[in-house]
Amino acid sequence: MKITLVATTALAGALALPAFAQTIGVSIPAATHGWAGALNYHAERTVERLEETYPDMDFVLTTTSDPGTQVSDLEDMVATRGIDALVVLPFESEPLTGPIQRIAESGTWVTVVDRGLAQDGIEDLYVAGDNMSFGQTAGQYFVDNLDSGAKLVVMRGIPSTVDNERVEGFEAALEGSDLEVLAMDHANWNRDNAFTLMQDYLSRFSEIDAVWAADDDQAVGALAAIEQAGRSGEMIVVGGAGMKEMVDRIRNGDETVPVNVTYPPSMISTAIEMTAVGASGAAPMTGEFIIASELITQDNAEDYYFEDSPY
């Protein structure tokens, strides 16, 4: 979060200079779940804002729902729009590493967002959330706040690197504690799947003290199942990514939902803005910007509540 602020400040300063006319391509996944939806929301808003402020600047925004289409989109951008810079959130690391590498080699500025490429040193700029820290922050909260011997269930997302890193961080935080993880299954970052999975967890275990839902969409499903079973109050649920409704519950001191962990979709705005500055050569912007996950509690919830965000 802090880095975002720094970058935005830098941009404000840098763009005061006359910018070169340039085209920036932005390629991100389609809005297939809440977090990606927010990502789209932030990307569109940033593009609109920059285009309005700097008429010389041109943006090409594409959204894709699979790696194959993303590769074609990138090829189209280079071939037909002659982009000078690319901001890309790779759908998957492996299949996109090659195509992005070729674009970088042709002299185009490349900013990779959130999901790292399979090979180091391709991109000019890397802006990402920290999935390890995302899991670790939640795990640490459980270790600090649950009674010893407390029993947990864990909902994982779609099997992927992101999910693996989060769970790795979570398990690392739990190591050495005497918290017991009863079960871990995939709910695919989907409300309905989470609802079903939670129903089955509740049938299976008579005692559950905490649920790490790992994602706020999953937390919504889990909460509905817990309420249906009449077991609200028996356990706490920690989601992640700072969905509006969840932050609202934390703000109001909900007992079941005491905290949340950030994974800001607004990182795309940061990336686009930094690219605009970096690619124009107005200010040095290369390197890595890792945005660590933070814990949202009742005390700081107000800072993370965005009224008009869709997420």
Next chain:
Amino acid sequence: MTDPILSLSDVHKSFGPIEVLHGVNFALRPGEVHALIGENGAGKSTTMKILAGYLSQTDGEVIFEGNPIRFDHSDEAEDLGIIMIHQEFNLAEHLAVDQNIFLGRELKKGWRLDHGEMRRRSAELLQRLDCRVDPATQVNRISVPDKQMVEIAKALSRDARVLIMDEPTAVLTERETEVLFEQIERLREQGVAILYTSHKLSEVKRIADRVTVLRDGTMVRSGMVEEFSEHDMATAMVGRELSDLFPPKAEGGAETVLEVRNVSVPGMVENASLNLHRGEVLGIGGLVGSGRTELAEAIAGLRPRDGEVTVKGTALPPGDISAAVKAGLVYLTEDRKGAGLLLEKTLRENLTLPLLSEFGNPLINRRKEEAALSKAIEDFAIRAPDRGMAVGDLSGGNQQKLLLAKTLLSNPEIVIIDEPTRGIDIGTKQQIYQLIADLAAEGRSIIVISSEMPELIGLADRVVVMHSGEITGEVSGADVNEQRIVKLAMGMDAEPEGTAA
């Protein structure tokens, strides 16, 4: 006499507990055309399938060139030059003619297909058969007789030593049949052994050297063709004396029940007009492809049309089959398996399909359906071993009877029957002819469309003849004879418009 190339020795075949062949002895000799005849269900198909390796016998031996042989698959038989042409074609509908002819044995140039050579050879084979189909045409675009020719071309291309043909002429016109026979004769001269089945006994007389008659899975007679008259063959097949094939003709009344005025179907039928009187059997003759079926389908509301169709003074809307049925006009299709019956469904489901609303609404009354089926089985003498069986497992004759029962279920006044006896044995034929006469006697009016000249002449008091989409004339009474009809059908004796009474 030459030695047999392929023979059966005391062959039995059972399906489950039921034995359908009870010891068949049978020999095919090079350079001989052998006709296998029998009623539907006599075991002809089974015999042929055993010979061609599609089925294996339960007992007894298949002997090839003196040695017992057992085929696990029809491919093994084909490799020996034993080729069977099925009644239902074995053609890939979406492939071109030449692709079908060389299917599975494609000619290659290196690793690539040699399209040019395959097309050239296909053209050559088709030319030999006097068939004008372009080898590049997709099979689903060519007519049924042409498909038969393609099947034969396919067999020719394989250098057949034994050629087994299951009713090859059922779908051919007389002229096409003649071409086929020339080919058969040529193959015979080349020393090919030919097995051939047909319901048309005159053809058997014409082409076969030797005749074997099967009845109920047993060989009842076998000998050189000279030893048989057509009457002998029919008697041997049926196992009893056949009285006259055709019942006496009914004469129609004066009342016109169906009036067809200037009906056209684009590209198929042009300005056809005809009248049908109460209690009359009207024939429609003409070659296959002359527009007979299309005209009938246009009248019955199965095809879009121009022109007027009036049933007892009420005009029928075009393309509306339910209106036609409601007005008492029904059509029995020539395409029994493709458009007439649901082959996987039971007799009951097929019988009541056109008139389900009569069997209870909203819920179908099963008992009423069963009663209707019992009545149909009795009225039409349908022989089904099991009421719950699929219609596809019935013999052709019984299918046709069921189709008749189904079509007549709505108690129609006007019945158009297209090819009433295609692929049906002589015993059943007679029953169907009697049935048609009975319908007319009950005061119903019948139109019979047929490619079989004797059928038209034997049934109809008046015959309208079509040639390439137009009605070329009409004959009645004593004029209903083969010569007159053939002339009209060839378009050689066209009378001026408006002869239809």
Next chain:
Amino acid sequence: MTDATAKKPAARRSSVNLQAIGPVVALIVLVLIGISLSDNFLSYANVTNVLARSAFIGIIAVGMTFVITAGGLDLSVGSMAAFVAGVMIIAMNAMTERMGVTLPVVLLGMLIALFSGFAAGMINGLLITRAGIEAFIVTLGTMGIYRSLITWLADGGTLSIGYQMGEFYRPVYYGGIAGISWPIIVFALVAIIGEIAMRHTAFGRHCAAIGSNEKVARYSSVAVLRVRLITYALLGLLVGLAVVMYVPRLGSASSATGLLWELEAIAAVIIGGTLLKGGFGRVWGTVVGVLILSLIGNILNLTDFVSPYLNGAIQGVVIILAVVLQRNTGPAR
């Protein structure tokens, strides 16, 4: 009699029996596995959960049975459900503003859902029957359209019903009569009516006839196009009904709603013994198919039987086995 007449009836009769019990055997085996692996499997809560969550796919799959029996296919039902849910939520939120949290809003919302589903089904049906476009293509197209529309309506995020309205509407999913929850009751009613319609009405018979051989049906004066159209419209209506039961569960719809429901519904239909090429359909079989699919997920969640990475593989194996059990004649010819 003919070779054919003699040989097939015997084989057919035994195959009918096995075909009929195949899916039931699979279901019983799954239940036994569930009982042996988990003490809670037969608990009231678990049984209720499994049946209630089967209801959405189940209601849709009953409609799908008619479509497939008549030789059609509908790939759009999952997206359609998401879209209808979105429309319903937006409409109910708008009405709540004016009319408050009242019963008429819920009833109107339900009507809107049913009507939108019906309309969406009609559009599929009309494009297929009147414009004569392949069902696969039409519904593949509308699948993408409805999925995009819900994403657009939700602005990439999630549409949620107002909190108070949600609480008011909630009992439609969570409530019930005599301990049986509404979704289960509705699913059961739809299945029973569907079974009767398939087996004992002219409509069901006509569907089978069209799927078996469209030309024969047409020549038998069956109104082929109308029956086809009705199957799609009916399916749309049932999607609407499923949405009426779905929305009160979580009170939200997003672009992830109803994801892959079409495949689950089609799989359930086929597991149940309906022929994918049409011509024969069995509604009770579809119900068994839906339960099989739900139970696999439930059992895997209730146990640590296999690595969660392998869940999809287990599902695949059970689906194939359930279908293999119905085929006793070896490979299809």
